[in-house]
Amino acid sequence: MAVVDYKMPQTVDEAIEILASAGNTAKVLAGGTDLIIQSKAQSSPELTVVDVKKIDSMMAAEMTADGLSLGPAMSCAEFTAREDIKAVYPGLVEAAYLIGSTQIQGRASVGGNLCNSSPAADTIPALFVLGARCVIQGPDGERTVAVEDFVTGVAENCMQRGELLKCISVPQPDAGSSDAYLRFIPRTEMDIAVAGAGVSVTVDDSGVCTAARVAIGAVATTALLVPEAASALVGSRFDDTALQAAADASSAASRPITDRRGTAEYRRQVVGVLTKRAAKIAADRAQEK
């Protein structure tokens, strides 16, 4: 195993200093459910591991009038138990809840899921539809990147040498809004998405959709926002025609591959169905509020 040094900074500044000076061989350790497995591979380079879990702000989540400020390393178990967060962002919480077993939930984090940047990551489409922003600090200061610009490819993202994702900032949704995330796996638990869909909607008092965002996962090299699916929902009352148009738009936008989890054709079909169902759930939630 290739971990050659272990650091436990107490502050973000200290973490940045270590990451910048150790260079490319430094990796941020949050829950380790991806990193520790990767470090055990024969091909792993020698790593300096920078454990950020002693930094209070990396482990905290705060709800304010502006929305959610999420410490990227907070465990999914702690995150999904937060009723105040679930009440506002049920889709994001259900996406985090789908990651792995109870044991994995105890360690894995939303920030880790994002930074690992798997095409099948469950929280990424859920963050896309909420318009989440990534607050990144590096040796030269802080920058903020829209989550849809964060992930750039399979296991690739915009993070530069020496940088740390220090906060995931999720805006407060407009009144009458809610969200949902669904994924398909061939078993009932503990698997990786064959396809996933996140939807957020805003619904007015008469039941008409006034705004929507749709994102799909596991059907391209990165999660994709699908504006055509969102447009199909806006102006509708989530009738079958609008839902089918949204489903068709998601299927059309997908660029899936065939692998052992499913064929491209199958994924294209399923991602449409998930879009339709997630839209309906988000709409029902928005109207229950």
Added chain:
Amino acid sequence: MSKIHVNSIVNGDPVEFLCEPNETLLDVIRNELQLTGTKEGCGSGDCGACSVTLNDRLVCSCLVLGAEAQGAEIGTIEGVSNKDQLHTIQEKFLEHAALQCGICTPGLIVSAEALLNENPNPSESEVRYYLAGNLCRCTGYDKIIRAVLDAAETMRGAA
């Protein structure tokens, strides 16, 4: 590589150990602390044989670095019984014959205890989902689920 000096609490007792940066908590528990009840199965977080609690959270010890245990409280299978007095969950595993080869059993019992601490009255479905990260290749799970549900009922009666 220089060794890292770590202080933790294991099953209620303070312990000190030295570990390499690349050693997992599982390596430390088995090799340094000689607590060999915790088993290594897959080494990649899929099978749950190495389940322990870390600050009261259930985790796979194969996916935790030993160095991360600094200042933490760890619970292993050795801490489940009260000396020679088996825990109710252990008794129910025996009573229901909820094990065959036994490799998955320590992890399952640690996980079941974590479940019943969080939720003393789980439904069958809740037990099955909670324990989904503990694989057993012998029993077919049914006896395990019966044992955990029976233990929960007995423990509620005793409380």
